[in-house]
Amino acid sequence: MGNLNASRRxxxxxxxxxxxxxxxxxxxxxxxxxxTQRNNASTTGTLDWKKAPCRFCGVGCxxxxxxxxxxxxxxxxxxxxxxxxxxxxxxxxxxxxxxxGKDRLTHPLVKKNGSYVQTTMQEALDLIAxxxxxxxxxxxxxxxxxxxxxxxxxxxxxxxxKLFKGCIGTNNVEANxxxxxxxxxxxxxxxxxxxxxxxxxxxxxxxxxxVLWGNNMAEMHPVLFSRLLDQRLKRGAKxxxxxxxxxxxSKAADNSILFRPQxxxxxxxxxxxxxxxxxxxxxxxxxxxxxxxxxxxxxxxGLEDNYQFKDRPKKINYKDYQQFLEGxxxxxxxxxxxxxxxxxxxxxxCYGDPNKKVMSFWCMGMNQHTRGTWINNLVxxxxxxxxxxxxxxxxxxxxxxxxxxxxxxxxxxTLTHKLPHGVVMNKTHREHAAKIWGxxxxxxxxxxxxxxxxxxxxxxxxxxxxxxxxxxxxMVTMPKLKRYRDAAKKEQxxxxxxxxxxxxxxxxxxxxxxxxxxxxxEGLYGNSERRTQYFEQMIPAPGEAMSDxxxxxxxxxxxxxxxxxxxxxxxxxxxxxxxxxxxxxGKKHAMPPLSILKxxxxxxxxxxxxxxxxxxxxxxxxxxCSNGEAFHFYGKPDGKAVIWQRPYEPAPEVPDKEFDFWxxxxxxxxxxxxxxxxxxxxxxxxxxxxxxxxxxxxxxxxLQIQTGDLVLLTSRRGTIQLPASVNERGIPEMGQVFVxxxxxxxxxxxxxxxxxxxxxxxxxxxxxxxxVQKA
Amino acid sequence: MPITSYLAHPVEGQQQxxxxxxxxxxxxxxxxxxxxxxLILITDTRNAGEEASLKIQLESLENLKHLAMVAGFQxxxxx
Numbered sequence: 001m002g003n004l005n006a007s008r009r010x011x012x013x014x015x016x017x018x019x020x021x022x023x024x025x026x027x028x029x030x031x032x033x034x035x036t037q038r039n040n041a042s043t044t045g046t047l048d049w050k051k052a053p054c055r056f057c058g059v060g061c062x063x064x065x066x067x068x069x070x071x072x073x074x075x076x077x078x079x080x081x082x083x084x085x086x087x088x089x090x091x092x093x094x095x096x097x098x099x100x101g102k103d104r105l106t107h108p109l110v111k112k113n114g115s116y117v118q119t120t121m122q123e124a125l126d127l128i129a130x131x132x133x134x135x136x137x138x139x140x141x142x143x144x145x146x147x148x149x150x151x152x153x154x155x156x157x158x159x160x161x162k163l164f165k166g167c168i169g170t171n172n173v174e175a176n177x178x179x180x181x182x183x184x185x186x187x188x189x190x191x192x193x194x195x196x197x198x199x200x201x202x203x204x205x206x207x208x209x210x211v212l213w214g215n216n217m218a219e220m221h222p223v224l225f226s227r228l229l230d231q232r233l234k235r236g237a238k239x240x241x242x243x244x245x246x247x248x249x250s251k252a253a254d255n256s257i258l259f260r261p262q263x264x265x266x267x268x269x270x271x272x273x274x275x276x277x278x279x280x281x282x283x284x285x286x287x288x289x290x291x292x293x294x295x296x297x298x299x300x301x302g303l304e305d306n307y308q309f310k311d312r313p314k315k316i317n318y319k320d321y322q323q324f325l326e327g328x329x330x331x332x333x334x335x336x337x338x339x340x341x342x343x344x345x346x347x348x349x350c351y352g353d354p355n356k357k358v359m360s361f362w363c364m365g366m367n368q369h370t371r372g373t374w375i376n377n378l379v380x381x382x383x384x385x386x387x388x389x390x391x392x393x394x395x396x397x398x399x400x401x402x403x404x405x406x407x408x409x410x411x412x413x414t415l416t417h418k419l420p421h422g423v424v425m426n427k428t429h430r431e432h433a434a435k436i437w438g439x440x441x442x443x444x445x446x447x448x449x450x451x452x453x454x455x456x457x458x459x460x461x462x463x464x465x466x467x468x469x470x471x472x473x474x475m476v477t478m479p480k481l482k483r484y485r486d487a488a489k490k491e492q493x494x495x496x497x498x499x500x501x502x503x504x505x506x507x508x509x510x511x512x513x514x515x516x517x518x519x520x521x522e523g524l525y526g527n528s529e530r531r532t533q534y535f536e537q538m539i540p541a542p543g544e545a546m547s548d549x550x551x552x553x554x555x556x557x558x559x560x561x562x563x564x565x566x567x568x569x570x571x572x573x574x575x576x577x578x579x580x581x582x583x584x585x586g587k588k589h590a591m592p593p594l595s596i597l598k599x600x601x602x603x604x605x606x607x608x609x610x611x612x613x614x615x616x617x618x619x620x621x622x623x624x625c626s627n628g629e630a631f632h633f634y635g636k637p638d639g640k641a642v643i644w645q646r647p648y649e650p651a652p653e654v655p656d657k658e659f660d661f662w663x664x665x666x667x668x669x670x671x672x673x674x675x676x677x678x679x680x681x682x683x684x685x686x687x688x689x690x691x692x693x694x695x696x697x698x699x700x701x702x703l704q705i706q707t708g709d710l711v712l713l714t715s716r717r718g719t720i721q722l723p724a725s726v727n728e729r730g731i732p733e734m735g736q737v738f739v740x741x742x743x744x745x746x747x748x749x750x751x752x753x754x755x756x757x758x759x760x761x762x763x764x765x766x767x768x769x770x771x772v773q774k775a
Numbered sequence: 776m777p778i779t780s781y782l783a784h785p786v787e788g789q790q791q792x793x794x795x796x797x798x799x800x801x802x803x804x805x806x807x808x809x810x811x812x813x814l815i816l817i818t819d820t821r822n823a824g825e826e827a828s829l830k831i832q833l834e835s836l837e838n839l840k841h842l843a844m845v846a847g848f849q850x851x852x853x854x
Binding site: 009012013015016017019020021023024027028030031032033034066073074075076077086087088089090093094226229233682683686687 | 848
């Protein structure tokens with residue numbers, strides 16, 4: 001037996017070596033290894049390798065899962081995936097362990113007299129359907145809601161939208177992606193009229209300079225960061241880190257420039273000022289392809305219930321814009337931003353040099369921002385002024401944090417105002433959706449209801465009485481958490497939670513449904529570069545666990561919508577995807593057929609004439625361009641992208657005498673989001689077992705705090721206690737602290753503020769004021 | 776558990792030294808490319824503790840510029 005084990009282990013080692021050689025060959029064409037080594041690396045074995053997109057972040061790495069005896073036993077990067085070219089990060093390669101945690105939810109649980117009682121799936125689904133129907137009868141259709149996720153597969157989100165918007169007739173559909181990329185969406189829509197990046201990851205192979213705007217890529221998107229480092233090694237590309245806190249990314253970058261929280265708005269305008277002043281504006285590009293607008297200012301921060309805001313854009317001209325920028329000369333903003341005049345001019349030079357191709361990357365730093373839409377607009381301004389957009393290597397690129405934030409939430413449209421194609425406010429769009437869904441157009445209300453923060457406020461007020469939460473953990477992630485946890489626990493509220501493990505959110509559920517996870521069911525994800533990827537069911541789900549798609553279909557049928565949900569169990573994913581693609585027909589958003597997605601590591605929409613579109617709005621690559629020019633921003637009626645005049649405005653809550661530190665929250669390399677999966681992976685949990693608060697060494701000295709000491713953090717919303725981290729992984733600036741949010745035992749969102757961007761309605765988790773004391 | 780493989784990028788001109796360093800660490804096997812400054816690293820540890828300790832050792836190598844993970848295998852020692 002011992003020999004057999006040793007032989008198997010040797011064999012696995014050979015497979016590991018072969019995987020690495022294959023990846024090296026993809027990354028370094030022509031690379032050679034000694035013949036004896038190649039011969040040693042065996043290619044045969046008993047594992048059945050199947051392809052899937054990774055379960056975790058929005059990069060969408062292709063992975064190959066090794067299946068043996070009905071169990072997932074190995075993971076490797078897929079060398080055929082153009083996303084990761086065979087690489088894999090620490091979370092990706094441990095991903096399969098998350099399938100096998102000891103406390104997987106395997107049977108439905110119903111709360112009775114304060115305790116959970118196991119029941120059958122059929123009974124649980126009956127109960128959910130009857131509760132929904134009774135809530136609609138008693139309180140109206142807008143009293144029921146669904147709150148999903150960027151981890152929903154495309155079919156999950158599609159059936160949720162069809163059931164709630166098309167059949168029940170409420171726009172109470174939201175997803176946690178509102179908390180992570182809504183500002184990116186409104187940034188795209190206001191600047192270009194269409195959502196999602198115009199470029200793709202292949203831009204990395206062409207760019208000379210990478211500017212990271214508040215984006216700790218080394219920890220949050222490590223595979224893409226490896227691709228950046230690879231380009232630095234091969235071609236001498238430069239990495240510039242713009243940040244409020246020194247991170248692993250800062251340490252790896254060629255240049256790390258620190259700015260004060262919220263002042264990225266002023267910094268971006270200052271770069272534009274320099275571009276104009278130095279004559280680096282690409283005049284002919286701007287004249288042909290851009291228009292200028294300004295919107296309302298001083299919009300507030302959405303802190304009050306039922307807050308409403310509607311922007312009123314006004315046309316301006318280049319001279320007006322130039323005059324506006326006068327207020328952002330480097331010498332005027334250096335004090336506000338904390339960035340030296342020299343560094344501002346250096347950044348402008350990087351963007352302005354006509355011989356350099358530039359990519360800008362961002363994620364939560366710009367999106368979780370009370371002026372998130374504005375800062376997205378401002379970075380587009382830089383690329384539009386210089387004409388560095390929609391060409392290989394010139395690419396403003398908004399990254400995402402979840403595997404299908406783009407594919408499901410943005411493209412299927414699981415937000416209150418969205419439909420799979422277009423918005424609920426548009427009659428033509430409603431008619432288009434109703435026709436495909438087989439429902440009367442009158443079913444789809446023409447007004448959006450609640451965005452995420454307001455949806456939980458409505459639950460608190462009693463305007464919403466029933467909420468179904470799938471694949472997300474809002475009782476860890478909602479800002480100003482106490483209000484929304486208390487809301488969920490109120491009488492006359494009914495909460496259903498579908499998940500794979502117990503979480504603080506299942507704790508507030510009346511019914512808990514066990515979900516099939518990732519490769520335990522069939523599905524599709526859409527990543528940050530418009531790439532849709534398919535995965536088959538590879539292993540059985542445990543116990544009675546069922547896919548979120550099928551849970552909703554079962555409930556829909558019980559509510560009388562058999563006709564609209566007459567999918568067959570064996571073929572429902574294929575049927576749903578085929579139906580979904582009808583919403584997006586046409587050259588601007590055509591989706592790839594399932595047969596293509598089954599045969600390769602995804603494809604990018606618009607998928608036209610059998611080809612993915614890598615660079616939108618560029619006539620050389622995008623067949624939807626029709627103006628006869630080199631570029632066509634066809635999302636806007638005049639075919640022009642918008643350069644927005646957006647000023648700097650302060651954050652709603654800034655440090656003062658009593659609460660004298662900025663608090664920033666975020667993620668860490670080892671854990672994904674709230675840690676409900678990665679904390680069940682022993683090696684990741686051991687590497688990062690608990691949350692902590694990073695304190696600047698000088699602040700720590702003044703407060704007599706050392707690493708490991710317990711620290712009390714207090715905001716106007718609450719207090720928590722955490723161990724200190726001084727001079728370790730990340731180092732905040734003086735007067736700032738950082739806390740990761742993965743740890744359900746140290747809920748940092750008890751302290752955060754539920755202020756949001758008035759345009760995108762995305763909360764700001766990066767800035768509020770706290771007091772720091774040694775416990 | 777686990778067996779993992781990586782691409783190991785040496786500091787410029789230090790491929791041989793990095794190879795020697797890696798070969799001197801328990802649980803590591805390394806294969807150099809013959810025409811590119813790159814090594815394949817395969818690690819084989821028995822438990823999470825060994826893996827964590829190996830990670831610290833690798834991070835301290837002066838001639839290692841960058842380590843990119845490729846594959847991981849869940850292979851029980853005693854099954």
